[in-house]
Amino acid sequence: MKTAFRIAVCVLAVAALASPSCAQDKVQTEITILVPERGQEETIVKINGKQLDGEGPKRVYKTALEKGKEVVFKIEALVEPNNYTKITRRKEIKLKGGENDKVKIDMTGESAFEELTKKDDIVVRYVPTPDDIVDEMSKLAKITKDDVVYDLGCGNAVMLIRPIQKFGAKKGVGVEYDPEIMKLAIENVKKNKLEGKVEIRQGDMLKLQPKDVEDATVVLLYIGDDLGKRVSPVLKNTLKPGSRIVSHRFLLGDWKADKSITVKGEDGGEYELHLWIVPERKIEKSSK
Ligand SMILES: C[S@@+](CC[C@H](N)C(=O)[O-])C[C@H]1O[C@@H](n2cnc3c(N)ncnc32)[C@H](O)[C@@H]1O
Incomplete structure (x- = not known):
């Protein structure tokens, strides 16, 4: 019984790998995020809750999207401009697989993107005034x-x-x-x-x-x-x-x-x- 099960799993796996439709329907997509760099700490960037590796002014996220299917990405940049302020900047984007395989998202909040900063969450830490x-x-x-x-x-x-x-x-x-x-x-x-x-x-x-x-x-x-x-x-x-x-x-x-x-x-x-x-x-x- 066990052997029959193993054979069935192997057959399915080979079939999936051999299936041309699977590979063809996915499109490699690269999202480059320009990051605000005001920090005394390195800015943390998350996509759909998952923290991206890397440091400096750009972070790159690679993913495979199903052709024609729309996916929502929730991007968060967590900035610490000094040792008493924490800023969380959020942006949501929708991407359709196959429409654009290289996307650039500006989270810097500078110049034309100032609008984005109006929704930042900002918290400062407690320090009492004498x-x-x-x-x-x-x-x-x-x-x-x-x-x-x-x-x-x-x-x-x-x-x-x-x-x-x-x-x-x-x-x-x-x-x-x-x-x-x-x-x-x-x-x-x-x-x-x-x-x-x-x-x-x-x-x-x-x-x-x-x-x-x-x-x-x-x-x-x-x-x-x-x-x-x-x-x-x-x-x-x-x-x-x-x-x-x-x-x-x-x-x-x-x-x-x-x-x-x-x-x-x-x-x-x-x-x-x-x-x-x-x-x-x-x-x-x-x-x-
Ligand atoms: C620097 S302390 C000043 C406390 C007090 N006003 C004083 O001068 O002694 C800032 C206070 O603001 C609170 N705080 C930080 N961000 C806030 C926000 N977005 N909305 C309301 N309170 C906030 C902190 O928890 C902290 O208690």
């Missing part, structure tokens, strides 16, 4: 009892607690991506008995809708230049004119700061702080 520097930020923002303070990427909520305790802000709202860090924020708010005044929301600041920040009058940030560049249009187009944004160290893309100062911290370090005041929005004139 209390005295939060106070300097609050002074620069001229926080008063009328202010509702937001911190996008709120960490342990220090940028919400200090403005309420020291400057009398009426409310604080923190948005935090990492559930573990969010627990720190909630504990810190409880410890300071500010549950009635501070709200912590879990979420990605890049997914914020205008209504999510509409009551903010002050936004305090410590989020890196990449996140700053992405979040800046939402803030500029949503916050009420006259609202203030103060960022610890980092900038907001091409939105020029109204004021930048350097302050000395109690730890002896120098801290750069930047202030933006949301301008009046121009009202589009009707063409009629």
Whole structure:
């Protein structure tokens, strides 16, 4: 019985190898991916979840596609531009076997491909701002009892607690991506008995809708230049004119700061702080 089975397997294998249709219906296809090279770490590239070998500005993936059949490739580039930021850029392509056997995909996000970067996921790691520097930020923002303070990427909520305790802000709202860090924020708010005044929301600041920040009058940030560049249009187009944004160290893309100062911290370090005041929005004139 065993021998009969073995013979049958051999016959099928020989038949498959000999079949001209099998070989002819597959087309060798080469996908070359141009990779963003901003990293302190080598960019990792994945296709349909599988990491590609290689390093440098190009990665090549070879595959055999069935003639005329469409296949979807999900490409991911994982970039670490510095030791606190991780960017995931995604692109989906559809290829039909036999239509194009050499394909080039640009994931660099430069020039004409800038559009692609607008969907990047960006996460920065948790580094708290010292209390005295939060106070300097609050002074620069001229926080008063009328202010509702937001911190996008709120960490342990220090940028919400200090403005309420020291400057009398009426409310604080923190948005935090990492559930573990969010627990720190909630504990810190409880410890300071500010549950009635501070709200912590879990979420990605890049997914914020205008209504999510509409009551903010002050936004305090410590989020890196990449996140700053992405979040800046939402803030500029949503916050009420006259609202203030103060960022610890980092900038907001091409939105020029109204004021930048350097302050000395109690730890002896120098801290750069930047202030933006949301301008009046121009009202589009009707063409009629
Ligand atoms: C540099 S820490 C600043 C924490 C706090 N604002 C401070 O200055 O002490 C950045 C925080 O943003 C959070 N974060 C990173 N990426 C985020 C994202 N896309 N959306 C919301 N929070 C994010 C991190 O988990 C971290 O707690």
